[in-house]
Amino acid sequence: METGAGDSNEVIGGTDASTPAVEVRTLADLARVAGVSAGTVSRALAGKALVNAETRERIQTLARHYGFRPNQMASKLRSRRTGVIGVVIPLGHEKRQSISDPFFLTLLGHLADQLTESGYDLMLSRAIPDGTSDWLERITGSGMVDGVLVIGQSDQSGIIDQVAANYRPLVVWGNYREGQVHCVVGTDNEMGGRLAAEHLIASGAKRLAFLGDTTGIEIDMRHRGAASAAKAAGLPLAHIPINLATTEMGPQIKAALAMPDIDYDGFVCASDLIAMSALRVLYETGRAVPDDAQVVGFDDLPMAAQTMPPLTTIRQEIAGGARVMVENLKARIEGESTDSLAMPPSLIVRRTTRA
Amino acid sequence: METGAGDSNEVIGGTDASTPAVEVRTLADLARVAGVSAGTVSRALAGKALVNAETRERIQTLARHYGFRPNQMASKLRSRRTGVIGVVIPLGHEKRQSISDPFFLTLLGHLADQLTESGYDLMLSRAIPDGTSDWLERITGSGMVDGVLVIGQSDQSGIIDQVAANYRPLVVWGNYREGQVHCVVGTDNEMGGRLAAEHLIASGAKRLAFLGDTTGIEIDMRHRGAASAAKAAGLPLAHIPINLATTEMGPQIKAALAMPDIDYDGFVCASDLIAMSALRVLYETGRAVPDDAQVVGFDDLPMAAQTMPPLTTIRQEIAGGARVMVENLKARIEGESTDSLAMPPSLIVRRTTRA
């Protein structure tokens, strides 16, 4: 017998189209209502050509009417295509448990835009490396994603290489290094560091300091670039590691500047954030920028244009980088191979250097 | 016969445990290798108690050895629990296509932390509302997520309410409003706006202006709060809408300040970012802060402490808010109901006001 007792109550409600009487939760439900088979509904909803235009129309209308949405889990399982890209931020050497680097967050925003554009969903994971490759393989091997994007190599380059050997659809934001297996997109950090130091030197700085922790390869390369420029000019370059994890950086910078016998007059900063902090400390200790000391940042985030004075900095192409990452990932998902890319950064001269 | 031709090459390599000869891709494969049934493997890997400790150990070792990871799609489909939370950012009235608001990005970072902590994965969607509830229902109805977090109501409060009526595990960051159906967590924006204006007034400001676009409810409430404080003091409050979408905001602020006969001496800004821009314009037009004009921001992002002078601002509890959002969502997933929460903001006095 077809007469379910439960239906009668709902029917009393009348003709209100917004609360259909029967619940349509699965393809089979909708098929029953439409008087066709589940297969046909599937084809109709997918907009496939092999189904009668009229039937398709009718089924789509019905689906809309019942507010039916196919279960993605089932669909993905069956079709073996998830339409999801995993995005991982390894917290690496920075021990703090939080995703808060504004550069990474901005890159993430752009990646989200690009992926959405390409019809992919984005699954975000925060990973805390533990010496094994587990943090990455948990994502690549989950069957949940068609590909993986890693934001920042941190100090995990070797482990990423290892995973990339067996997992093709993987693209990383970071610093390319000779012999590296995985596909990386990023800025030529060494060149960036060099540009910064050269500009400082050309503007008359004599006692240079690099502000930033060099555990991660990106920052390390920026330091190397700055060091090579300093060396070429026969100038010293002090290295002041800034620990972003434990405390505020203001006090750390202040402590470094309080060193008795050194009075730096040129600062290469590993990020705009550090530069901003340096500006503050310089101001508080009564040193005028750019007259007494000059400062160059790195990233060119929106905030760089708003500091006082506006920050001279090294610009990384975030939006362009995100686009290339997604393009490369799509190519790799298609089985193609892609080259790594080190984009040349550019010097943006504002007012914290004497141009 | 077990001697697949393809295997011989690998075996030549010798005893290298890292490249097993047979491929173990499914539970069934591993079950075969272990000489048990798929059910047992499933239980062993899930760490269930009902399986012999020894067998469990052996199976887990085997799984590790073969680098086997269960397919999540299948698991989630079967168990009807996805372990994924959808996070949606409606781009709403801001027509720009990009997720770039630093406040939202920061909140996102904290949500990612909290969700990871609770064992959930995070699926990020950028949504562009189109007048229907489709942008949200696409997520809630996908079968891909156990719950949904919406970052910012924008001007979609009504639509969110509509969806929330039929979808319980939904929590929104935004501004609570009387009679609202959906569970919202956020700052008491009206109070924040009031606090800002009152402080300005107490510090001697007489010609107030509110900087920010009030299409979204959050900002609108901040404006109302400021307006009520101004009214109580018998002072005027000009409203200068800042369009974050089309152009840089610097020029817009500059244009507003160039108005012939008004010389504002107190600015309530809808965000720290706007405040930072205002500071810059004030500086460029030769007005001293806080002597000639005072400025109060909103959010208290890290950058607020680094502006010059350091920004007086209204602090929103981002980390705490993220925690409550996730807690509430978990409760709702468990079928409980939760109340909305409007957290009182606090005034952080720095140097852009005359205390």
Place this chain on the structure above:
DNA sequence: TTGAAAGCGCTAACAC
């Protein structure tokens, strides 16, 4: 053009 049937890989009753 449509229907029927066979799974995708896993989990959860239910037996033994």
Place this chain on the structure above:
DNA sequence: GTGTTAGCGCTTTCAA
């Protein structure tokens, strides 16, 4: 404790 059996809800041959 462990194996067996039935699906989760969908897509996709294969026939008709």
